[in-house]
């Protein structure tokens with residue numbers, strides 16, 4: 001079962017026989033765009049590929065507004081028969097996403113924490129459970145929730161840059177990545193690597209992330225778009241129904257686990273995040289981020 005409003009995997013029609021894939025940059029390709037506040041969405045109808053470009057300065061943090069917009073945009077694309085694949089990337093130089101907006105988890109009411117956490121869950125359920133081909137073009141640092149967004153895609157291509165890092169660093173903030181963050185991570189890199197990385201709250205430089213499969217490919221910045229389009233073409237060459245059924249088979253158990261424990265997971269989050277000791281850790285972390293600047 002899936003939560004209300006979330007499309008189950010495999011409910012979409014096979015796209016065999018739809019327009020063949022073409023590079024997104026072809027001239028005169030029909031392109032529809034809908035720009036909201038925090039995410040620019042462009043759909044190239046000739047290729048069936050949409051790009052969701054995060055544009056929420058300064059660091060694309062996943063605020064309640066961002067997450068709401070993300071879910072609405074993804075649902076629109078999911079229901080659009082012209083769209084078969086989505087590329088997630090950032091319009092902010094050097095940052096893919098800084099993860100969950102820490103200010104949403106500090107000094108707020110229980111009701112707010114519940115609403116925020118439900119939105120985080122919803123984002124993951126929709127993205128991890130998407131029928132479309134999802135490729136993360138990671139063009140900057142991607143800690144914690146930003147890493148989860150990338151991990152939830154079918155494929156990750158990251159810009160090779162010694163200053164960029166990616167990982168689930170929650171432990172460094174004194175908080176704990178929930179079980180579905182962990183499950184998603186384990187499904188990508190395997191149990192041992194995930195265990196060590198989660199316990200240490202590691203943020204991995206790009207070569208290391210590539211070495212253990214957290215990202216599938218590294219490319220120079222100027223090759224990112226070309227490489228992403230080529231990977232998308234490779235995945236879209238398959239008949240949708242076969243690929244979607246296979247994706248569902250691989251991911252369903254993990255998705256179902258959160259669906260079955262969704263309310264419990266919200267309650268866990270609220271009781272954890274509202275502890276004074278955790279609030280103190282988060283405040284100190286925010287202070288540290290500010291000090292780092294000066």
Ligand code: CO8
Pocket residue numbers: 058059061095097098099100101102103141143144145146169170173175176177178269272273286289290293
């Ligand atoms: N949330 C809110 N504000 C943020 C965040 C964030 N995640 N990240 C950065 N900011 C703010 C900074 O405080 C700063 O604000 P100001 O301008 O007012 O001082 C501004 O954004 C710019 O930040 P920086 O100056 O640090 O920008 P840099 O370009 O130097 O660095 C980085 C960008 C690398 C993204 C850096 O900001 C960073 O490391 N940020 C923290 C990332 C992080 O650790 N995120 C973890 C969030 S927690 C999460 O996603 C999962 C939680 C799971 C919940 C479990 C609960 C039980």
